[in-house]
Amino acid sequence: MLPASPVKKEPSHEGHGNLQNRADLHTLFYPKNIAVIGVSHNPVSGIKYIKAHEVSGFPGGLYPINPKYSEIDGRKIYPSLDAAEVPEIDMAIIAVPAPNVPAVIRDCHKKKVKFAVIFTSGFAESGREDLDQELRQAIADGPTRVVGPNGLGVYNQESRVNFLFKRSFELPGNISYIAQSGGTTARLLMSLQTIGVGMQNAVSAGNMLDVSMADFLRYFRDEVKTKVVVLYMENVRDGRDFLAALRETTRVKPVIIWKSGQSDIGATAARSHTGSLAGSYQIWESALRQHGAIIAENFEEMRDFAAALSINQTLPNGNRIGIVVSGGGVGVEITDVVRTHNLEVPELTLETQRKLAEFIPDINSSFRNPVDLGEYGYVPHYYGRALKIITEDPNVDVVVTVREPERSPWFEESMNIKDIDNLNILALKIAMKVGKPIYMNLSPNSDLPEHHSLRYAFRARLIKEIGVPTIDYTPHVAKLLQQLVRYKKYLQQYL
Amino acid sequence: MLPASPVKKEPSHEGHGNLQNRADLHTLFYPKNIAVIGVSHNPVSGIKYIKAHEVSGFPGGLYPINPKYSEIDGRKIYPSLDAAEVPEIDMAIIAVPAPNVPAVIRDCHKKKVKFAVIFTSGFAESGREDLDQELRQAIADGPTRVVGPNGLGVYNQESRVNFLFKRSFELPGNISYIAQSGGTTARLLMSLQTIGVGMQNAVSAGNMLDVSMADFLRYFRDEVKTKVVVLYMENVRDGRDFLAALRETTRVKPVIIWKSGQSDIGATAARSHTGSLAGSYQIWESALRQHGAIIAENFEEMRDFAAALSINQTLPNGNRIGIVVSGGGVGVEITDVVRTHNLEVPELTLETQRKLAEFIPDINSSFRNPVDLGEYGYVPHYYGRALKIITEDPNVDVVVTVREPERSPWFEESMNIKDIDNLNILALKIAMKVGKPIYMNLSPNSDLPEHHSLRYAFRARLIKEIGVPTIDYTPHVAKLLQQLVRYKKYLQQYL
Numbered sequence: 001m002l003p004a005s006p007v008k009k010e011p012s013h014e015g016h017g018n019l020q021n022r023a024d025l026h027t028l029f030y031p032k033n034i035a036v037i038g039v040s041h042n043p044v045s046g047i048k049y050i051k052a053h054e055v056s057g058f059p060g061g062l063y064p065i066n067p068k069y070s071e072i073d074g075r076k077i078y079p080s081l082d083a084a085e086v087p088e089i090d091m092a093i094i095a096v097p098a099p100n101v102p103a104v105i106r107d108c109h110k111k112k113v114k115f116a117v118i119f120t121s122g123f124a125e126s127g128r129e130d131l132d133q134e135l136r137q138a139i140a141d142g143p144t145r146v147v148g149p150n151g152l153g154v155y156n157q158e159s160r161v162n163f164l165f166k167r168s169f170e171l172p173g174n175i176s177y178i179a180q181s182g183g184t185t186a187r188l189l190m191s192l193q194t195i196g197v198g199m200q201n202a203v204s205a206g207n208m209l210d211v212s213m214a215d216f217l218r219y220f221r222d223e224v225k226t227k228v229v230v231l232y233m234e235n236v237r238d239g240r241d242f243l244a245a246l247r248e249t250t251r252v253k254p255v256i257i258w259k260s261g262q263s264d265i266g267a268t269a270a271r272s273h274t275g276s277l278a279g280s281y282q283i284w285e286s287a288l289r290q291h292g293a294i295i296a297e298n299f300e301e302m303r304d305f306a307a308a309l310s311i312n313q314t315l316p317n318g319n320r321i322g323i324v325v326s327g328g329g330v331g332v333e334i335t336d337v338v339r340t341h342n343l344e345v346p347e348l349t350l351e352t353q354r355k356l357a358e359f360i361p362d363i364n365s366s367f368r369n370p371v372d373l374g375e376y377g378y379v380p381h382y383y384g385r386a387l388k389i390i391t392e393d394p395n396v397d398v399v400v401t402v403r404e405p406e407r408s409p410w411f412e413e414s415m416n417i418k419d420i421d422n423l424n425i426l427a428l429k430i431a432m433k434v435g436k437p438i439y440m441n442l443s444p445n446s447d448l449p450e451h452h453s454l455r456y457a458f459r460a461r462l463i464k465e466i467g468v469p470t471i472d473y474t475p476h477v478a479k480l481l482q483q484l485v486r487y488k489k490y491l492q493q494y495l
Numbered sequence: 496m497l498p499a500s501p502v503k504k505e506p507s508h509e510g511h512g513n514l515q516n517r518a519d520l521h522t523l524f525y526p527k528n529i530a531v532i533g534v535s536h537n538p539v540s541g542i543k544y545i546k547a548h549e550v551s552g553f554p555g556g557l558y559p560i561n562p563k564y565s566e567i568d569g570r571k572i573y574p575s576l577d578a579a580e581v582p583e584i585d586m587a588i589i590a591v592p593a594p595n596v597p598a599v600i601r602d603c604h605k606k607k608v609k610f611a612v613i614f615t616s617g618f619a620e621s622g623r624e625d626l627d628q629e630l631r632q633a634i635a636d637g638p639t640r641v642v643g644p645n646g647l648g649v650y651n652q653e654s655r656v657n658f659l660f661k662r663s664f665e666l667p668g669n670i671s672y673i674a675q676s677g678g679t680t681a682r683l684l685m686s687l688q689t690i691g692v693g694m695q696n697a698v699s700a701g702n703m704l705d706v707s708m709a710d711f712l713r714y715f716r717d718e719v720k721t722k723v724v725v726l727y728m729e730n731v732r733d734g735r736d737f738l739a740a741l742r743e744t745t746r747v748k749p750v751i752i753w754k755s756g757q758s759d760i761g762a763t764a765a766r767s768h769t770g771s772l773a774g775s776y777q778i779w780e781s782a783l784r785q786h787g788a789i790i791a792e793n794f795e796e797m798r799d800f801a802a803a804l805s806i807n808q809t810l811p812n813g814n815r816i817g818i819v820v821s822g823g824g825v826g827v828e829i830t831d832v833v834r835t836h837n838l839e840v841p842e843l844t845l846e847t848q849r850k851l852a853e854f855i856p857d858i859n860s861s862f863r864n865p866v867d868l869g870e871y872g873y874v875p876h877y878y879g880r881a882l883k884i885i886t887e888d889p890n891v892d893v894v895v896t897v898r899e900p901e902r903s904p905w906f907e908e909s910m911n912i913k914d915i916d917n918l919n920i921l922a923l924k925i926a927m928k929v930g931k932p933i934y935m936n937l938s939p940n941s942d943l944p945e946h947h948s949l950r951y952a953f954r955a956r957l958i959k960e961i962g963v964p965t966i967d968y969t970p971h972v973a974k975l976l977q978q979l980v981r982y983k984k985y986l987q988q989y990l
Binding site for chain 2: 181183191194234260261299300327328329330332333336337444448451452453456473474475
């Protein structure tokens with residue numbers, strides 16, 4: 001659907017100019033073998049990377065390194081990189097104390113290690129500018145490309161390279177996540193997983209002394225399994241190159257960005273990093289928008305936007321929303337939210353209203369927009385027919401429908417409908433065939449543990465079977481749609 | 496803590512001037528007997544009110560009325576109000592077709608029924624101005640005071656007057672809710688119940704041809720079991736009287752208002768009602784704020800604010816927030832949110848920082864503000880001690896702490912701590928003794944059904960045992976605190 005980038009590739013990084021950036025990062029996400037330098041009996045030492053890869057079922061070679069040990073819990077420990085029984089090492093994870101890191105990087109250069117991932121912290125972010133300078137010099141002196149320092153490293157659902165625990169490998173996905181802070185990476189992986197959405201790649205990029213956010217953006221732009229790029233950023237060293245990479249990427253696939261530093265304190269922290277682009281959050285936000293990014297203002301928005309775009313990427317042709325509910329109050333509520341985000345709630349055609357009136361009785365119902373189907377909205381047969389008619393209305397670009405999965409058992413009983421959730425999914429499938437995007441707001445009603453399970457199961461089934469994005473918090477639906485309308489316009493400049 | 500209202504009471508309503516407004520509404524919420532006019536075999540007829548009161552265990556007399564039946568499902572049906580074997584009727588619920596309602600109101604006058612609650616819709620809201628006028632005239636002609644039409648009626652947790660199902664009676668509470676739309680009433684009751692918060696009174700007030708929002712506000716202002724008033728409003732007939740009642744109430748107890756019509760469509764709907772105060776949402780919002788209301792922008796905010804103020808009403812002495820987290824990323828995130836809502840994140844005193852450094856190791860921790868306790872924040876003994884020290888800091892007015900209940904089992908196992916949730920609650924109890932408000936943000940991490948149960952149980956226990964408000968969605972914490980700081984200043988004008 002989207003054209004390949006018309007932008008000519010410029011060299012994106014000063015150093016390592018002789019390496020093909022693209023091939024490079026593929027090896028980072030698909031390493032054949034991994035050395036971990038700095039393993040000990042301490043569970044937070046490099047041994048945790050060994051364990052993480054054992055647990056995830058990493059199929060390649062694992063080489064734990066520490067000259068002080070020959071064995072830890074039955075694992076053979078190698079005294080050095082050179083001693084590892086492998087001609088070439090794709091990735092070395094470094095977990096030695098900060099003052100020793102530059103020397104280890106020089107060892108990596110000698111061994112022609114393709115990538116070093118530095119977990120160790122204690123450089124510029126801790127005020128140690130001296131160590132930072134020494135590390136930069138060491139990085140510049142050889143062929144090994146470096147991720148970090150002060151980052152958790154790399155995750156790939158397929159290759160099983162990771163820094164996490166087993167659960168995160170359950171689901172394949174199409175999201176690639178670049179985070180400047182390790183904490184959100186685990187949080188996003190887990191949080192998406194629980195709503196049935198998997199991640200393809202993730203990188204906790206740390207201080208980015210070598211491989212930059214721009215490098216990752218360009219890699220994910222071309223990586224075929226990535227359909228959505230999600231970025232958590234605190235600051236940027238080379239703002240111009242970053243924005244260029246962003247522009248190149250947003251023309252090819254959506255990029256969701258959560259930028260911290262919205263407050264003065266956050267901004268001050270960002271400015272204190274050498275080389276970061278100074279400027280307020282407002283300036284940044286405007287620049288990111290102009291380069292086609294979809295902006296999330298907090299973690300929850302980032303998660304909801306990422307899940308939605310992972311599930312369905314049909315962009316709306318305009319900002320006219322058809323709203324389908326059961327119950328007048330919720331109709332007013334969602335209309336208010338949609339309107340305050342500059343989206344239209346147009347009247348439906350008389351033809352649509354007539355078609356609805358043919359089979360939906362005029363009891364507590366309304367066929368204008370928002371359409372209130374009353375209790376008939378809970379009868380899947382009526383619901384599906386109505387949803388399709390509304391989706392087909394020429395005045396409508398997107399349909400937003402409110403649903404409360406926890407009500408299904410009640411309606412199953414009171415209306416004697418068997419298998420109501422599956423019938424609802426069938427109803428949605430019919431409406432989806434019209435080809436316009438449909439979003440579902442799972443309006444919170446009652447949220448007991450048993451209701452949560454129903455909601456969870458309904459959502460997971462919906463995602464698997466049909467691809468309707470579900471969003472719980474009503475304002476997020478409107479905020480995302482507002483930005484997708486803008487993104488569509490942005491793309492049209494290049495079509 | 497708060498003074499009684501210094502405002503002289505003015506007659507609040509033109510009609511029924513001879514009735515004591517206050518004594519009146521008490522009977523509405525504590526009726527001894529209820530007649531339901533318009534019961535039939537149709538389950539959505541008045542029979543649903545009979546069933547609702549049977550299910551809730553209403554201890555008073557129930558008199559179903561319909562001249563067409565003498566019996567429905569074993570219940571005796573009376574042909575008329577006069578035939579009911581009771582000298583005085585406190586409440587008549589009217590569920591007859593709209594054209595018959597005025598005549599039934601005149602019957603109520605004759606029988607000297609204290610309150611009529613009109614469930615029937617089909618008056619001004621459906622364009623039937625003729626019926627509306629006829630009903631107004633009928634109401635004006637006698638002593639019966641009228642709630643509605645087009646409303647679900649009245650709920651009281653103690654007296655068991657209600658329009659709902661059994662579950663909503665599980666928990667007593669201190670919230671009184673006035674809603675201009677029936678749908679949100681059930682939703683708020685259920686939604687609060689599931690986080691362990693009960694409601695004391697609720698009224699779905701409908702078109703308010705007689706008893707107005709101002710009447711309900713004044714009643715709840717003086718009703719001793721009400722500690723928080725929550726209001727969902729669409730439009731107001733007598734804006735001046737409403738704002739006067741609001742001002743009188745906010746001086747005595749907090750009033751949370753969710754006003755719909757934030758968009759043009761909502762505003763147009765409000766204006767189309769005769770006598771409603773015209774004007775944009777912005778004008779309304781500003782007026783409500785100036786009269787001391789706490790503004791919720793949507794259902795979820797209303798629910799979170801209501802729950803928080805139901806649990807703890809200690810108002811902050813200022814806007815300086817102490818933030819206590821485990822994990823740097825979440826600290827930056829919540830600081831950003833807090834700062835963008837005009838709250839301060841002050842440096843803690845050197846004394847506080849020194850005290851923390853005495854027992855919290857300097858590993859992935861930070862003793863400035865936000866305070867990051869690292870993994871030690873999950874050891875209840877350390878957590879409680881740190882929380883108390885930070886709460887005592889003279890630079891801090893409010894403490895916000897992030898917690899993820901689903902992590903507890905993991906830390907129980909990895910750190911061999913028994914009964915971690917109870918120990919955490921003990922830790923909070925110690926810090927609460929300082930007397931400053933503490934809010935907990937239950938940051939979403941992973942939300943599997945089993946995690947949801949843990950979260951639910953933790954929250955319910957916290958509410959019962961200690962009174963720490965918990966809010967899941969981070970921005971809501973900051974939005975509420977911003978308004979509580981403002982509310983405190985508003986109150987100080989009258990102290």
